[in-house]
Amino acid sequence: MRPSLIExxxxxxxxxxxxxxxxxxxxxxxxGAYEAKDDTMAAYVQGVRExxxxxxxxxxxxxxxxxxx
Numbered sequence: 001m002r003p004s005l006i007e008x009x010x011x012x013x014x015x016x017x018x019x020x021x022x023x024x025x026x027x028x029x030x031x032g033a034y035e036a037k038d039d040t041m042a043a044y045v046q047g048v049r050e051x052x053x054x055x056x057x058x059x060x061x062x063x064x065x066x067x068x069x
Contacts, residue, residue: 006051006058015056022068027060 021027028034029045036042036059052058 004051009031010054017055017058018065019060022065026035
């Protein structure tokens with residue numbers, strides 16, 4: 001299994017990571033505001049949460065699709 005981007009950030013020495021997404025659903029699932037009901041998405045969310053434990057700080061920020069470049 002290949003490492004996630006979060007794990008790669010950790011590997012190169014980053015411990016403060018900010019991520020941006022235009023998906024309000026994904027952000028809400030990662031932040032715990034929404035439950036991931038699909039088994040595949042629940043596994044993905046759990047994997048991201050585990051990977052972010054490697055970091056001192058992780059934040060994911062919503063941006064409008066029109067601003068996502």
